Amino acid sequence: MADLxxxxxxxxxxxxxxxTSCDYGGVERLVRRxxxxxxxxxxxxxxxxxDGPHRWPRxxxxxxxxxxxxxxxxxxxxxMFHNMPYEKWLDEELPKCLKTAKEFDVLFIGSCSxxxxxxxxxxxxxxxxxxxxxxxxxxxxxxxxxxxGAVDAHKNVGAPLALDPATAAKVTKAxxxxxxxxxxxxxxxxxxxxxxxxxxIREAGGQAISGNNAFYxxxxxxxxxxxxxxxxxxxxxxxRGWQMFSLAKILETTxxxxxxxxxxxxxxxTYDDLxxxxxxxxxxxxxxxxxxxxxxxxxxKSITGLNDWMDRKxxxxxxxxxxxxxxxxxxxxxxxEGPYMQxxxxxxxxxxxEKCNRCGLCETICPYGAITLDKQxxxxxxxxxxxxxxxxxxxxxxxxxxxxxxxxxxxEIIWDGRGVIKDWVTDKEGY
Numbered sequence: 001m002a003d004l005x006x007x008x009x010x011x012x013x014x015x016x017x018x019x020t021s022c023d024y025g026g027v028e029r030l031v032r033r034x035x036x037x038x039x040x041x042x043x044x045x046x047x048x049x050x051d052g053p054h055r056w057p058r059x060x061x062x063x064x065x066x067x068x069x070x071x072x073x074x075x076x077x078x079x080m081f082h083n084m085p086y087e088k089w090l091d092e093e094l095p096k097c098l099k100t101a102k103e104f105d106v107l108f109i110g111s112c113s114x115x116x117x118x119x120x121x122x123x124x125x126x127x128x129x130x131x132x133x134x135x136x137x138x139x140x141x142x143x144x145x146x147x148x149g150a151v152d153a154h155k156n157v158g159a160p161l162a163l164d165p166a167t168a169a170k171v172t173k174a175x176x177x178x179x180x181x182x183x184x185x186x187x188x189x190x191x192x193x194x195x196x197x198x199x200x201i202r203e204a205g206g207q208a209i210s211g212n213n214a215f216y217x218x219x220x221x222x223x224x225x226x227x228x229x230x231x232x233x234x235x236x237x238x239x240r241g242w243q244m245f246s247l248a249k250i251l252e253t254t255x256x257x258x259x260x261x262x263x264x265x266x267x268x269x270t271y272d273d274l275x276x277x278x279x280x281x282x283x284x285x286x287x288x289x290x291x292x293x294x295x296x297x298x299x300x301k302s303i304t305g306l307n308d309w310m311d312r313k314x315x316x317x318x319x320x321x322x323x324x325x326x327x328x329x330x331x332x333x334x335x336x337e338g339p340y341m342q343x344x345x346x347x348x349x350x351x352x353x354e355k356c357n358r359c360g361l362c363e364t365i366c367p368y369g370a371i372t373l374d375k376q377x378x379x380x381x382x383x384x385x386x387x388x389x390x391x392x393x394x395x396x397x398x399x400x401x402x403x404x405x406x407x408x409x410x411x412e413i414i415w416d417g418r419g420v421i422k423d424w425v426t427d428k429e430g431y
Contacts, residue, residue: 002310004303006318008041008283009136009182009207009261013107015040016318017274017303020210020265020286021111021140021186024296026082026089028096034291035104037299041284042106043210043263044097046081046140047089047125048113050157053080061292062229064219073239073269073293076217078230081113081140090128098133109184110134113141116156117167119174126179136182138210138263139175141168159213162188165200173204184263187211187253189245194252202257209253210263210286212246237289243267247280254281255325269298271305279324327420335425345390347424348408351380355402362394362403392421 004015018041024030026045034042048054060078064071082089101108110129114122126137141162161167168185175183185201187194189212201209217236219228246266254262264282268274269290277285290298315321337346349362349371362381363373370387371394373380385408395403395417405415407424415421 002307002315003317004040004307004310006040006283008107008263011107011135013040013284014105015303015306016278016282016284017299017306018042018107018263018284018286019291019299020263020288021046021138022288022291023079024291025097025108025111026084027093028100031097031106031108032100032104033296034299035100035106037296038303039106039299041109042101043109043138043286044094044111044134046111046113047086048081049086049121050081050113050115053157054083054085056080056083057230059229062219063293064228067219071239073289074237075289075292076219076229076234076236077214078232078234086125090132094129094132094134108134110137111140111186112137113139113157114171116161117170119171122171122175123178126175126181126183130179130181134181136184136207137175137179138184138186139171140186141171141188159188159190162186162197163191165193165196168197169200169204172201172206176205176207182207184208184210186213187249188213189215189249189266194249195256198253198257198260202260206260208261208263208283209257210265211253212249212264212266215242237293238267239289239293240267240269240273242289243273243276247276250277250282251280251325251328255328258325268302269294271302271309274302274306275309275321278318278321280328281323281325335423337425344385345388346408347390347392347405347414348385348388349383349392349394350404350406350411351382352402352404353380355400356380357400357402359399361397361399365393365397367391367393 006013006016018039019025019034021043022045024034025042031042056079062076064074098108112125129137161171172185183206185206187197187209191197198209214235216233218233221228243266250264258281261283262281263284263286264277265286268285268287274285287299358373358375360373363371368387368389370383371381392405392415395405395415401417404413406413414424
């Protein structure tokens with residue numbers, strides 16, 4: 001069995017799987033529920049003293065499952081920061097949460113939010129938690145809708161703070177200097193200059209970064225001809241599909257400041273989602289939306305799956321998992337045909353007669369109408385090279401793995417639906 005133990009900011013963690021800031025880190029009863037699933041760490045629900053985010057519309061979770069199976073893990077939420085009075089949480093719940101975390105050998109990370117760029121409003125929370133034994137604290141600057149119901153003075157709470165490198169650096173520096181425990185800066189996916197924010201955080205002395213938070217969303221009930229849930233934009237889970245965007249945003253940071261520890265998450269629902277995040281430089285990987293969609297058991301199932309995957313791949317420890325950041329590049333740097341793409345594609349599909357089940361999906365989804373299947377004849381699909389663009393869509397959609405992309409003039413396999421496409425362009429063909 002693989003060894004899942006890892007280290008984060010000098011602390012040994014029994015495995016890299018945890019729960020990002022949400023209800024499950026808010027009170028001891030819920031901390032216990034997820035701790036029993038075998039997680040290695042948890043981030044507390046964000047505490048604050050901001051007028052507005054402590055009250056939510058009830059009900060506040062609006063699942064989109066009834067709007068189609070492709071939305072079964074998606075939902076819009078109007079829940080915000082901790083609804084419990086700060087002093088009650090500090091004096092009553094926090095000690096119990098820390099005790100339970102210790103009982104289950106779970107790293108408990110605090111989370112707080114001050115009022116925007118006013119760094120003095122952050123520091124009291126940090127000192128209170130440090131005094132009570134919280135080992136490290138996340139600055140929750142990524143909340144997408146924390147200003148709901150807030151007065152004008154609080155309009156920059158949440159995501160706006162994480163959009164500006166100078167402001168992020170100012171708050172980070174003040175917080176790092178205020179306490180002796182590590183400070184983690186939480187980024188927002190809305191930020192278009194994530195790399196600059198990451199560099200600013202490092203320069204300011206931040207010890208780690210976490211991301212991604214939720215995005216804005218709303219939904220329309222087409223049958224009721226009105227909004228669904230609350231007629232406003234709130235945070236959202238987009239299911240596993242969110243992961244594609246989240247991985248790209250995380251890479252912006254982990255490739256820019258590879259020396260900084262990183263807590264990653266966003267669309268993690270299964271063990272392989274955890275593996276993807278570990279392969280792009282995440283030291284810890286968090287699950288959140290998956291717990292609400294599939295129940296707390298998704299945690300233990302994913303931890304077991306991660307262990308089995310490591311055994312199958314021959315990875316003895318977390319350090320053995322490949323680091324893919326060295327291979328990441330800008331799309332423009334990938335070798336391409338040039339100076340223009342050839343009018344007749346040199347890359348075409350090849351259909352395996354034995355694997356093909358004649359379902360016709362490739363014909364249906366071909367964007368260019370290039371593929372034809374004669375079901376009466378019972379033969380494998382054919383394609384018109386003058387219409388084909390060599391896009392590879394048929395490879396990824398084929399349910400029986402019966403399609404490969406090959407080089408037309410040599411038969412060389414360029415992509416079989418696994419891993420990276422082959423770098424086939426020669427100096428004569430492109431650049």
